[in-house]
Each structure stands twice: as structure tokens, then as C-alpha cells.
Amino acid sequence: MAERPKEPNKEISKLKARRPRGLADRGPAEIAATRRMLETIREVYERYGFEAVETPAIEHTDALGKFLPDQDRPNEGVFSFQDDDAQWLSLRYDLTAPLARYVAEHFETLPKPYRSYRFGWVFRNEKPGPGRFRAFMQFDADTVGSSSPAADAEMCMMAADTMEALGIPRGSYVVKVNSRKVLDGVMDSAGISESKRLTVLRAIDKLDRFGVQGTEALLGKGRHDESGDFTRGAELTDFQTDRIMSYARAAVETSHRMQSGTYLAKGFNAAADQDYYLIDELRSSFSESQFALEGLDELEGIHALVRASSYETDRIRIDPSIVRGLEYYTGPVFEVDLTFPIAGDDGKPVRFGSVAAGGRYDGLVSRFRGEAVPATGFSIGVSRLAAALAHLGKIDTKPEPGPVVVTVFDQDRLADYQNMVAKLRAARIRAELYLGAGRFAAQLKYADKRRSPCVVIQGGDEKARGEVTVKDLILGAELAKLEKGREAHLQKQAEAQFAVPEDRLVEAVRKVLARHGLGSPPS
RNA sequence: GCAGCUGUAGCUCAGUUGGUUAGAGCGCCUGACUGUGGAUCAGGAGGCCGGUGGUUCGAGUCCACCCAGCUGUACCA
Secondary structure (H helix, E strand, O other): OOOOOOEEEOOOOOOOOOOOOOOOOOOHHHHHHHHHHHHHHHHHHHHHHOOEEEOOOOEHHHHHHHOOOOOOOOOOOOOOOOOOOOOEEEEEOOHHHHHHHHHHHHOOOOOOOOOEEEEEEEOOOOOEOOOOOOOEEEEEEEEEEEOOHHHHHHHHHHHHHHHHOOOOOOOEEEEEEEEHHHHHHHHHHHHHHHHHHHHHHHHHHHHHHHHOOOHHHOOOOOOOOOOOOOOOOOOHHHHHHHHHHHHHHHHHHHHHHHHHHHHHHHHOOOOOHHHHHHHHHHHHOOOOOHHHHOOOOHHHHHHHHHOOOOOOOOEEOOOOOOOOOOOOOEEEEEEEEEEOOOOOOOOOOOOOOEEEEEOOOOOOOOHOOOOOOOOOEEEEEHHHHHHHHHOOOOOOOOOOOOEEEEEEOOOHHHHHHHHHHHHHHHHHOEEEEEEEEEHHHHHHHHHOOOOEEEEEEEEEHHHHOOOEEEEEHHHHHHHHHHOOOOOHHHHHHHHEEEEHHHHHHHHHHHHHHOOOOOOOOOO
């Protein structure tokens, strides 16, 4: 016998086990739920004709975009490090930029337009929040080499289909569409200087959170948040603010006018939807900007295509407040939001961001090639969506049943027990030998914790009779809750634990599994 | 990054105006049960009271700084 380890010396400080923030551990239930989600998404993407392609988690930093690490803050936003040859490498922070690199590298051999999908972990070194992680999974699809609005429309429809396939009912999500060209055009017409454009876009982006007043404040002097912190505004002139706000108000007012019937009085088709009027409205308000008109044409194209496929306003709609990434989108942009409130652990509503987003990025591939390569795509934030669904109880967080546990009654007969386990496994039944040191009662507790449907027992009595006992833990649990009803009780007790001849072990276990809908495949 | 709030057992939290040996519930372990989990009862383990420094005869409690967490905000490919 080996010597027992001594009491740990308390003077020596233990290493503290702690998980870095913004990174999640995931248990069996969560893993199983994620696997089901991924399979569902994959099925939809395949149905749309996309094919699988994967790229590595690490890329050359310059291939990823603007986040070239500088000496002072090499890990700002993106996790980066230097290779042996002094070249900077980074963990990918989305799946789009790596795909652009892949397409550029294999441009000659790929079919074009090129339709592909992939999922994987992406990494962002930033402050975590609810549904916001430093490592998270995205599921991405892209069409490279098509400038047709049909490619964009398809992304929107596929996004809607995927949400529904994931069990989010129609009306509980919405695909919002906008165009960067429209935004640029509006800013042109307002005469916004280059230096203020980002601030203005951010102000528009916050329309849904802070409302018309909040956005107006951000365009002007600035805004105090609820902790008293102050955010500086863009300090636009009255005219500029007016122009931007007339755009920002368009969505709100369009739906108001729909309700008040103003448009119906003008003689438009009552069956048409608000997007139609919104485009119309914006077209007349910003007709002096060629850029805006171009963007509106694109939106109208997408609008016509999705409506032709019977995707109505409840699923896909135009929302002028959608801005998305400031870096590389060049045309239509999309965003999928959940439309119901999500309550946190304390019951207060938690704000999750969008669960999927994308858009047209005509400049990304051309960075590598010096020729125009139009592309559009979108990504689902699988981790965030899973977190949102888990908050809603819409995801099955119930742990899966565990294996059949063969208990060890007599340590000298380990081989016999191992043999039983082997027989069960040969019959494709999940089974394991109890490997711990606990006594019999402890073994049952263990099996209970593993959520085992049943345990197999063979003590001296059974062995003498050439039998094994199968104990149904699920029925046993019900038995414990049962009222005293004597007949039913006895009946159930007999079902819950019974002995069978050794050679009918597999059959008996199968019977118990079938009882709880856990059938195993026939061998 | 900025602002506000919060740090006491594995978890959820008590802890009087500063006062001796810091508590409860749940969970965990052991036993009542040398062949039966979920029920009951009894017992037990588990804490540098987030850290450092200060005020004080005396600090979980007051002060300063630091760290961490939460919320908001900024940034967000």
C-alpha cells in the first residue's frame, strides 16, 4: 500500500482556481444545446446552397483589418502576439475578414459567385456584459462575387428562416435592413464634415436605446447617462441636426402615419407595407443626394425581392437606425434583434445586443486583389443567442440522462462487473462501472447524481441464484413521492426493482430504458 | 477608459451606535441503516470578513488606496 498523502500544509498558499472574466465554462447540457443549435443552423444554410469552409483561428494581423497592434497597446480589442519572425498574428475577431483572405488566396479556383458557411470561436479583448463574451461562437455565411440585391435579400431571408428553425416564433424576432449609402447620403445632404461623421453615425445607432431625444442630444451638446456620466455630442448646427433628425424620425413617423391613415388618403395601395412609404418618404427628403438615392434603390430592390417571397414586415423590415460596423460595410446592412424582453436573474430586464448581423462588404476582398470583388454575408452570434434563449427558458437546459451504472458490491468480483458493463456497451447501451471507493449507498447516490436511469446490482444473494438485480432510479424517485396508496405502491416497487437471470441482463436494462423513452438502437 | 453600487462559508445572505470565541439556511461529508439514492434525525468539515495601509485600548464594522464583481456609459471589426 502506498503511503497516504499527508494533510495539505495550510501555510503554503493554494493556487486560486478562477476563470478569466468574459470567458465561460460550459456543462454537458449547454454543450448539447449548442450542438443542436449548430446542427439546425447548418441545415438551413445547406438548404440555401452554401458549402462548408473553415479557416484557422489565427491570422496575420494585417489581414484582419484596422487593428494593427501598436507598441503601446498591442492587445487593444484584439488578442495579438508576435511570431518567431516578428510578424504580428492575431486571434480572429470575426469570420468575415478571414473568409476574405481565404477567397483572395484561392480566387482562381473557386466557383463564383462563391457561397460558403462556417462556424467557430472568435475572440475580442473587450469588456464583457450580458450575452457578451471575450470568446464566443459565430455561425457565418457569405456570398462572394455577386453585387446583386438578390444576394443581400437572400441573407435576410436565410436569417429569418434560421431564427424560426431555432424555435423563435415569428414576431419574436425581426431582421432589420438599412444601407450605408443612405446614411452617407443623408450626411452629405446635411453637410456633415468628415471629422463628425462617426459621432453622427453613433448617435443614429443609439436611436432605439435612447430614443429621439437621446439621439438629438448626442447630435448637439451631449448627453448625461443615468449614473451622471456625460457623453460629448457632435455639436452640429441647427440645420444639420434638423436634417439628421428628419431622417432619424422617418421610421417612427412612418409607422405613425400608417396608423393614422395619412398615406391611405394619398391613395397608395393599402396592402403595401410601411417600408414602401419609408423609401418613398426618404427619397423625396434626400433627393439631392445621388448616394442616398442609390442606397434607396438597393433597399427597394431587397424589399421587392423579400416581399415577392412572402417575407412580410413582421419578419424583414427597413430600419433607418441600423448602422452596424463602421469599418467595412459598403452597402446594405442587416441586423437580427429579438423583440421580447429578457429578464435577468434578478427579474430586471437585461439588454442583449443583436443576435445576428451582417451586410455588404465590397472592399474587403479587393484589399488583397486590387480588383473589385463584391461580397455580402452575415453571422449569427451563437453564444449570445444561446444565452438569450437560456434566459427565456426556450433552450433545453435539462441535463441529459446519464449512463447505466453497474455497482460494485464485492471488490473481489470486479471482473464480473466489468464483464456486465462490456455486455451492455456491446448492446450499444451507455454504461459504466462504478470506479469510486464508496460503499453501496454512496454508489446509488453517485448514480442518482449522474442521472442514471438505472443501476445493476449483483450481491452474494443474486450471484448464488445466478441472477442480477436491475433498479430503476427514475421509477424509484417517483415511488418516493407517491402517496401511501398501497396497491399502486407495491406494484410500482416491483417494477422499479427486479431480478432477472444473468443472461437476460441486457434485455432487462433495455426494458427499463424503453420505459423512459431512452431506447437504445437494436444491435 | 469614465461613473455609480457591491465584496462575510461552495451558494444565498445576517452581523446592533466599533467590544471578547463571526452566525443562519441551503449544499457537502459522516452516522442511525454489516445489501439500496431522493424523506427524517444527530453530528462534522468548511472563513486571513476581497487585499494593503491607517485611525483606535480594540476594526467584519470607520478612513485612504488597490483589486474584483455588477450596472450604466464610452468603444465595438
